[in-house]
Amino acid sequence: MRFTRIIALAATAVLLQVAVMPHFRLFDTLPDIALIVAVALAWAYGGETGAWFGFVTGLSYDFFVTTPFAMTALAYGVTAYFAASLFGAADRRVPALIVGFSMIAGVLSGVVFVTASILAGGGGVQRGHSLLTVVIAALYDGLLALPIFAVVQRVVGDTERARS
């Protein structure tokens, strides 16, 4: 049952990212909805769940962009994996931590994506411009983190109990 909900959550996150968020760009930058959901899952259910969720949603997102294929998947997966290790012990009920960690996850994801894309020959990713984009996207991620975490917790259930 929870698996079905996670699949529905993944589909919704990708659709939001692809169809809705382009209408709400902030300084010409988009947030990473699927990444924040992956981080929320990783924080609650552990690195593996978050990482696979991030990888699959990132891969779905990669179909809609012209950057090297599978690089978003790698960035989301790796970020969610490390998010579990870095934030796992922190108290998930503190809103400031959620916002802060989401921003850190946004920066980490952006750095992994830009580095991997450059290595994969993605000339479209420009170093100077990318740095600014990473920072703005991370801020936007932080801005949306609280409602996304709340939705994830509501959809997937009581994360504390699930973990224990």
Add this chain to the structure above:
Amino acid sequence: MADFARGGRRRYVLLVMVLLSVTLATLNSRTGDSGPVGTAGRLAHRVVQPLSNAVSTVLSPFHDWWHGVTHRGDLVAQNRKLKQELASAQAKARDGEQARLQNIRLRALVKFPWQNDYRNVDARIARQQVANYSHAVTLNVGSERGVKPNMAVVGPLGLVGRIVSVWQGGSTVLLATDPLFGVIVRPLLSTQTAPAQHAPDGRISAKFEDDSRHSQSVVKIGPGDTLYTCGCDNSALPLGLPVGLVQQAVRASDRNNVEVVVQSYVDLASLEFVKVLLWQPGDPYPGEIKSSMTPPTTTTTLAKPAATTTTTTKKSGP
């Protein structure tokens, strides 16, 4: 012990993800749009497109509101600029008939038949850029209207981009503002060409070869000139599409090149409707395009190297 085993498994997961990404990236770069990744991508677009269209329609007022909020500074500046332009236009309009006739004469002099002479299909931008690091938009026309990869997409002012993937009911356009987008450009009445590429600052730069033996530059390009697609033999884009307006043309310090900075004609914020030109390499050019873009036949006699140049120019007929 259990923790150790779990830690090992987690590291294994990370390794699997990295290997999967590398494999998929390699598979996609080798097979391109015709491979399994391309097929899956087209399917994903076909599934999402109707929803995306519906969302665009519903969110249109919110989009405009959000754009107004987040681009307030730009809007104020644009409003001020438009007011100045309006005042200027009103002044010009007072000249009335004379200006109109002059306009007709100028239009006859400089023909821009690039848009409608090519077979084309009208398209609407169904989805704006969906990523932070790629400059691409989705159109509402696809293979059902004869759209194919590498076809040129033009807006009211000129080249917008080229088609990179097509499916039933839609297509993706790589915008001319993407650093991956390269195009060979030339001035209107010249055969001199140069590869142009987008720079991080948002402008296009091109480097025309110049002959350092001449005291004066043989590349005749200046600010205000328009650069066009060259339609060279190996070019996927047709001849004569305006690419951008020259802002700066400077002879390089080695005197062998003229470096040109061009402002692209892509204005994504105001772009909603475009045309896909159904021209493909090997197709004949429309007569109008050919005659308006043919350079004059030029015979150059060097009387004294690096001193005097006598040039006889004869306009070649279509």
